[in-house]
Amino acid sequence: MILPLGSFPTTRMRRNRRDAWTRALVAENALTVSDLIWPVFLCDGRGQRMPVESMPGVVRVSVDLIAEHVAEAAALGIPAVALFPYTPKEQRDAEGSRALDPDNLVCRAARALKAAHPGVGVIGDVALDTYTDHGHDGVLRDGYVDNEETIAVLCRMAVLMAEAGVDIVAPSDMMDGRIGAIRRALDERGLIHTRIMSYAAKYASGFYSPFREAVGSLSALVGDKKTYQMDPANSDEALREVALDIAEGADMVMVKPGLPYLDIVHRVRTAFGVPTFAYQVSGEYAMIMAAVERGWLDKDRAMMEALICFKRAGCQGVLTYFALDAARRLKAG
Ligand code: PBG
Secondary structure, three states, X not given: XXXXXXXXXXXXXXXXXXXXXXXXXXXXXXXXXXXXXXXXXXEOOOOOEEEOOOOOOOEEEEHHHHHHHHXXXXXXXOOEEEXXXXXXXXXXXXXXXXXXXXXXXXXXXXXXXXXXXXXXEEEEEEOOOOOEOOOOOOOEEOOEEOHHHHHHHHHHHHHHHHHHOOOEEEEOOOOOOHHHHHHHHHHHOOOOOOEEEEEEEEEOOHHXXXXXXXXXXXXXXXXXXXXXXXXXXXXXXXXXXXXXXXXXXXXXXXXXXXXXXXXXXXXXXXXXXXXXXXEEOHHHHHHHHHHHHOOOOOHHHHHHHHHHHHHHHOOOEEEEOOHHHHHHHHHHO
């Protein structure tokens, strides 16, 4: 691009901003409902809608309510939901065994959703932290998350989810080599259409705490995740992570968290041109909602501005707890 193309007063940048219609005409990016992925939390029981304290407006729903819970999102055209299970302490163990139960919350919800809303994509999170009593994403050996042992479990978990109806498996564990191993495991079972959305550049972030409350991991987590999730100081390293995941068979890649990491999104999209997503994580949602509750921010404006920024940075879509609200807002015009 050659700049500048003109100079004042011949050129007045404010001309195109003068009226709503010109602003719409020259807009470089747009947010549509098909950009939104809605993360949904699941819990045991029947008829349950348990609020998540640190995420105002977000609930965990029991599986009998999941079809109804997603109905409006489906009607509005939200393309996909991402499922996360709340697992209380007494159901957790060191190996995260529940992850391999074909009747766990995620598998049951996937079956219910595919029956009720076959046109809505179902995304399943592949990692053990929502099932382990130590809160780590894999299997601990001498205090270290063992890479290969974890991958072996993740492969079985991904196959189980896919067989239950999950359309996109989303490994969020950050083990090395897991995308290739999961792709092979799926293909061996003939699950060649199951897509992989890799949490390719996932950072060891302080912005995940409300999520950890929502899934019951907050009190469980021993230590931190810095031996597998990325250092927030790094950017070139994200490109290597993404390159490896693409080579191993990822269909889509994700950067996480979202807003503080839009430079990474932009580099990834520019360097690779693959479908690129970002996760506007729980802490980002909590920050906005906390300010909204105090009357310090206007919810709709903050939400819609944050979401268009993801598009401007180069995202094809965003995982956001605002998905339903934003879809309603887009429909209202
Ligand atoms: C599980 C997982 C996490 C999130 C998504 N998948 C938590 C973590 O890695 O500790 C965070 C999402 C959010 O904060 O909204 N591996």
